[in-house]
Every structure is written in C-alpha cells, then in structure tokens.
Amino acid sequence: MNLRAFFSTFQRDVLAGTVVFLVALPLCLGIANASGVEPFAGLVSGIVGGLVVAVLSGSRLSVSGPAAGLVVIVVDGIAQLGSFSAFLAAVLLSGAIQFGLGMLKAGRFAAYVPSPVIKGMLAAIGVLLIVKQFPLALGLVPGQAANGAPAAAQAAGTIVAPFGSVSLVACVITLLSLAILIGWETRPMRRFALVRIVPAPLAVVLLGIGATLLLHMLAPSLAPPAEHRVALPSLESFAALSVALEWADFGPHFAQLVNPDVWRVAITLAIVASLETLLSLEAVEQIDPERRPAPPDRELKAQGVGNLIAGAIGGLPITAVIVRSSANVHAGAQSRLSAIIHGVLLLVSVFALTSVINLIPLACLAAILIYTGLKLAKPSLFVAVAKQGFAPFAPFIVTLVGVLATDLLIGIVLGILCSVLLALYANLRRPIVLAQHGDHYLLSFRKDVSFLGKVPLKHYLQQIPDGATLIVDATRADFVDHDVRELLDTFVEDAPRRGIAVEVRHQVRGQARAARGWSMRRAATE
Numbered sequence: 001m002n003l004r005a006f007f008s009t010f011q012r013d014v015l016a017g018t019v020v021f022l023v024a025l026p027l028c029l030g031i032a033n034a035s036g037v038e039p040f041a042g043l044v045s046g047i048v049g050g051l052v053v054a055v056l057s058g059s060r061l062s063v064s065g066p067a068a069g070l071v072v073i074v075v076d077g078i079a080q081l082g083s084f085s086a087f088l089a090a091v092l093l094s095g096a097i098q099f100g101l102g103m104l105k106a107g108r109f110a111a112y113v114p115s116p117v118i119k120g121m122l123a124a125i126g127v128l129l130i131v132k133q134f135p136l137a138l139g140l141v142p143g144q145a146a147n148g149a150p151a152a153a154q155a156a157g158t159i160v161a162p163f164g165s166v167s168l169v170a171c172v173i174t175l176l177s178l179a180i181l182i183g184w185e186t187r188p189m190r191r192f193a194l195v196r197i198v199p200a201p202l203a204v205v206l207l208g209i210g211a212t213l214l215l216h217m218l219a220p221s222l223a224p225p226a227e228h229r230v231a232l233p234s235l236e237s238f239a240a241l242s243v244a245l246e247w248a249d250f251g252p253h254f255a256q257l258v259n260p261d262v263w264r265v266a267i268t269l270a271i272v273a274s275l276e277t278l279l280s281l282e283a284v285e286q287i288d289p290e291r292r293p294a295p296p297d298r299e300l301k302a303q304g305v306g307n308l309i310a311g312a313i314g315g316l317p318i319t320a321v322i323v324r325s326s327a328n329v330h331a332g333a334q335s336r337l338s339a340i341i342h343g344v345l346l347l348v349s350v351f352a353l354t355s356v357i358n359l360i361p362l363a364c365l366a367a368i369l370i371y372t373g374l375k376l377a378k379p380s381l382f383v384a385v386a387k388q389g390f391a392p393f394a395p396f397i398v399t400l401v402g403v404l405a406t407d408l409l410i411g412i413v414l415g416i417l418c419s420v421l422l423a424l425y426a427n428l429r430r431p432i433v434l435a436q437h438g439d440h441y442l443l444s445f446r447k448d449v450s451f452l453g454k455v456p457l458k459h460y461l462q463q464i465p466d467g468a469t470l471i472v473d474a475t476r477a478d479f480v481d482h483d484v485r486e487l488l489d490t491f492v493e494d495a496p497r498r499g500i501a502v503e504v505r506h507q508v509r510g511q512a513r514a515a516r517g518w519s520m521r522r523a524a525t526e
Contacts, residue, residue: 050343
C-alpha cells in the first residue's frame with residue numbers, strides 16, 4: 001500500500017471512529033442506566049470493546065461494547081445474585097466460557113439456532129426495554145415526600161399520578177427525543193446535510209443538554225434535577241480513575257465463583273452474548289461493500305477476553321453491537337482502526353467531557369432505549385412471522401412468552417424445544433402413504449422413516465388382501481429404521497403363502513448403503 005492510500009484509509013477510519021464514538025457514548029450511558037448500575041460501568045465496557053476486543057477480533061468492521069440485548073440479564077442477574085460485585089464474577093466467568101467456546105470451534109453451532117427463536121428473544125428484549133424505561137421517560141418519582149405530602153407537591157412542573165409524581169419536563173424531552181429518533185432516518189429529513197452528518201442518538205443527547213442549560217437559565221425550578229441526569233464521577237487523572245473503579249468492589253467477588261447461581265447467570269450471558277455477537281457478524285458481512293467474512297471462533301475468543309477484562313475491572317458484559325457496527329460501515333470504515341479510535345475517544349471523554357455528560361437528562365437515554373425496543377419488537381415483525389405459518393410463529397411466541405415469564409435462557413430453551421418438536425412432527429407426519437388401484441397397492445415412503453413409522457406401516461400392511469399386488473417404493477428414503485425393515489421382511493416372507501406379489505424399489509443413489517442389512521426381496525406367487 002502506498003503512502004497516499006495509507007493516509008486515505010487512515011483518514012476514513014478516523015472519521016468513522018469519531019462517528020461511532022458519538023453513537024456509542026449515549027448508548028453506553030443509557031445501557032448502564034437501564035441496567036441500574038453506575039454510568040461509568042457502561043463506559044468501561046465501551047472502552048474495553050474498542051481497545052481490547054477490536055484488536056483481537058478478526059472482523060474489520062464490527063464494533064463491540066455494552067448491548068441493549070443484555071440489559072434484561074444484567075438487571076435480573078444483579079437482583080438474583082444480590083450485588084453488582086457478584087454479578088461481575090458472572091461476567092468474568094462468562095468471558096472464560098466464551099473463550100472456551102472459541103477454542104472448541106463452537107461458533108458454527110449458532111447457525112443451528114432457529115431464526116424464529118432468535119426473533120422471539122429479540123422481541124422479548126424489546127418489550128422489556130420499553131417497559132423498564134417508561135419510569136425514566138416519565139421522570140417518575142414514586143412514593144411520598146418526607147412530610148407525608150405527595151412528592152409531586154415538592155417540585156415544580158410535576159403532576160400527581162396513582163403510581164407517583166410525573167415530571168412534565170421529562171415527558172416533553174422524551175417525546176421530542178422519540179420524534180427525533182423516528183424522523184431522523186426519514187427521506188425528507190435526510191435531505192439536510194446536518195441530519196446526514198449527526199447520528200440520531202447524538203442529536204437526542206444534544207437536545208437534552210440544550211434543554212438542561214436553557215431551563216437552568218430561564219426557569220431553574222423546571223430544570224431536570226441531578227437525580228434525573230447522568231451522574232458520572234469527575235476524573236482528572238488516572239489515579240482518580242482507579243478511585244472511581246472502587247465502587248465496583250471487585251476484590252471480594254472472586255469468591256462468588258463457587259456460587260451455582262453465578263454459574264447460571266454466566267452461562268446465560270455467554271450463550272446470549274455469543275448469539276448476539278455472531279448474528280451481528282453476519283449482519284455486518286451483509287452490509288459490508290466488500291462482503292468480508294469474519295472468523296466466528298476468533299470473534300468468540302476476542303469477546304471472551306473482553307468480558308474477562310470487563311468483569312475484572314467493573315464493566316458491563318460486552319458483545320458485538322449491530323447499531324455501532326452499522327454506523328461504522330456507513331461512515332466508511334476500512335479497518336479495525338476505526339473501532340480502536342472509538343475506544344480511545346471514549347477513554348478521553350471520561351476525563352475531558354464529564355461536566356458535559358452530566359448535563360444529559362436520563363429521559364433522553366430512556367428515549368433512545370425505548371426506540372431500540374420499538375425496533376426490536378415492532379408490530380410488523382409479528383405480522384411477518386405470522387404470515388410465514390404456524391411452524392415458525394409457534395416457537396417465536398413460545399420464546400417471547402418464555403422470556404417475559406421466566407428469563408432469557410429458559411425462554412430460548414423453550415423456543416428451541418418447540419422448534420425441535422415441530423420439526424419432528426413435520427418429519428414424522430405421514431412418512432408412509434398407501435394408494436390403491438383395483439387389487440394393486442402402492443406403499444410409498446415419502447421421507448426418511450424412523451421407528452415411529454412402524455405403527456402406520458403395520459396398519460397399512462394389514463389392509464393388503466390375499467392375492468393382491470404390492471409395490472413398496474422406498475426410492476425417496478435415505479434412512480429406514482431397523483424395526484420398519486424387520487416388519488417389511490416378515491411381510492415379504494409371508495407374502496407367497498397369501499398369494500401376494502411384492503416388489504421393493506430401493507433408492508438407486510446410495511443403494512448399497514440403503515440395502516445394507518435390509519433383506520427385503522421380491523416375492524411372487526408361483
């Protein structure tokens with residue numbers, strides 16, 4: 001590569017990395033907030049995703065960081081394990097599991113997960129995101145004030161509701177944010193150069209910062225209070241960074257590795273994060289102009305190392321994220337350098353932009369995640385899956401309901417079991433068909449016949465009268481179970497006594513294999 005080409009590629013990667021940083025910053029903060037942890041935990045994961053995973057990954061365009069799809073696991077995991085430090089042990093352990101899956105070359109097995117199950121999982125995550133972000137979107141303050149009066153009476157710009165006090169300012173910010181997110185990608189808006197340059201999440205964040213500053217100047221009583229804004233600790237040095245990480249209390253959590261609940265959460269994280277990562281890789285390959293594939297096993301190992309580090313230093317679990325990856329592709333990224341630059345910028349923002357970040361209302365971040373949830377669980381998805389028929393729609397709904405009623409891992413397992421049962425039913429449904437024309441009978445094996453085909457076969461053979469002619473057509477069956485072959489052998493041996501002429505037609509291709517151990521022969525009346 002000549003010098004001019006190198007600088008051209010470098011410039012495009014720097015630009016793409018900057019765009020991804022502007023997309024990732026509000027997402028890191030929003031996902032951390034939705035997970036009920038310090039916003040710093042989300043930034044830590046974004047930094048690790050950019051500076052560690054991007055270096056080790058085999059994908060040139062994929063970008064990793066905290067994912068909205070894991071919010072449900074994080075919230076449930078922290079509640080189940082009792083503390084974030086115990087959850088960090090599960091994150092660390094999930095990284096080790098992912099690395100082991102990569103070493104075992106298990107990346108190819110993700111392709112066997114039925115598409116309806118994945119869609120059902122993502123739709124359930126979307127529903128949960130919407131439900132869990134509504135309180136923040138409304139600026140909800142539950143309960144009563146200290147003197148027993150309603151909390152709404154203690155603050156301007158709030159109204160009393162049965163479930164607490166609702167901030168009108170937060171509602172307006174949420175509605176404006178959703179309007180920006182929905183309208184930003186429409187054709188009329190894309191005509192403006194500013195809209196094409198500024199990512200929609202960044203526009204929402206800028207709206208929130210502007211609203212906070214404006215209200216502080218014009219109507220301080222209506223401005224979002226500190227508890228309704230991002231609270232990132234002020235960092236002026238790397239020493240302050242180490243102090244900020246102390247909130248994670250990650251020293252004692254290594255003792256949690258013997259806790260079976262930690263292993264359960266870790267396995268759930270490893271499976272869901274791996275699935276989301278591999279799905280993201282496939283999506284990135286589809287939108288990559290050069291269609292460059294990424295080795296899935298190397299990606300699993302890279303993600304495993306990333307989660308090992310994130311769990312050790314107090315970050316949220318990491319996956320490859322399609323939102324950031326697609327922004328990276330569309331911004332013209334050429335190599336992994338763009339993802340690394342995005343990680344560097346996230347690290348710099350921790351030191352240089354704390355005061356600006358802390359002006360962001362939580363309602364803005366809630367709107368971003370609600371919009372993400374709407375995209376994951378959009379009504380058109382339900383309609384599209386339903387139109388495909390009962391076979392894909394059933395596991396989709398079973399997975400969706402299973403995740404909402406229990407948790408992600410159980411919901412995924414239920415969806416896969418539903419898909420397997422439907423596949424078995426489809427394969428076992430009428431594998432053998434009997435047709436009659438006069439005294440001639442045609443017994444057709446329409447597909448492979450398992451041991452469950454023995455019952456209908458016995459029923460059909462009982463319908464063959466003495467003196468009839470029977471043709472057994474097994475040309476479309478690659479496999480016929482031993483019990484079925486044995487039943488046919490018995491019938492063929494007894495056919496001369498009943499005056500029945502039997503002709504068996506084997507599959508020509510692979511006939512030697514099909515006939516192995518099958519002693520069926522033609523029997524005719526003498």
